[in-house]
Amino acid sequence: MTTTPALKLLALSDLHVTAPTAGSYGLDTHARLEAAMERITGAYGDSDLLVLIGDVTDRGDPKSYFALKAALDRLPIPYAVTLGNHDNREAFATVFGTDHLDPNGFAQRALDVEGHRVILLDTLVEGPAANGNWGHGHGHLCDLRLGWLRDRLDETDLPTIIAFHHPATPLGIQMDAMNLDNGGAFRAALGAHRPRAILSGHVHMTTTTIWDGLTFHTLAGGHTSSTEAYGADGPDTKVRRTGPATMAVVLSDEMRTTIHLDAYVDAHNPVPDRATPAQLLPVRAGNSN
Secondary structure: OOOOOOEEEEEEOOOOEOOOOOOEOOEOHHHHHHHHHHHHHHHOOOOOEEEEEOOOEOOOOHHHHHHHHHHHOOOOOOEEEEOOOOOOHHHHHHHHOHHHOOOOOOOOEEEEEOOEEEEEOOOOOEOOOOOOOOEOOOEOOOHHHHHHHHHHHHOOOOOEEEEOOOOOOOOOOHHHHHOEOOHHHHHHHHOOOOOOEEEEOOOOOOEEEEEOOEEEEEOOOOOOEEEOOOOOOOOOOOEEEOOOEEEEEEEEOOOOEEEEEEEEEOOOOOOOOOOOHHHHOOOOOOOOO
């Protein structure tokens, strides 16, 4: 027996869109953006909202934001955007407009959609950073942003989904040093509120963490995906890969919230419906079985 969820929410992270003809880490970010737009239009055109969880551009320049906005404006569904460490808040507001900002000038919004409250937080630390990016690598939620969050939580009893770029909890990976630097303050700001899901990006990995009874997820996103020897203390084990690029499809009603991961860019072809083990598992060299 299947039921129709009250809310269908899509989440994209780490698109790292560049100006036309430019790329990032050898990837055609515009082709990958178009792949996401095509997947949304073709499969999820009935969704209630798309949220973009930071690092929506690679270099924070106006041309990149114009390219992104042109793609998003073609979608049949509404969207909301928050920012990451590769973004530029001023350039973003110039292109997307101040409707995407809270009264304090941060890219934060609270949207009530199909019986849920969706909250986007801006964890960007303004730059310029030493590596040439506009924002610093780590994230932070200042008192203004945390106060805004508390107000948005206290004014409703709706089930809540929160999204922001930098993970609030350690993940046992090398990028932990560039996570949200005051995750404890974020947890304190939640108080007794129990969000259905807390979504982040930044680390280019898909993870789930249970912290103090709350569930935190990160998305691999639309740029390179990363892997490493988790928890290793030795040399740098991080490896960047070209895929898959994933978006989250969040289905939620009054009783439950489910998160599916859709690899809209994948390096693997679909297998037949009745695939044999030999079709699913590659044969190792020297193994005749």
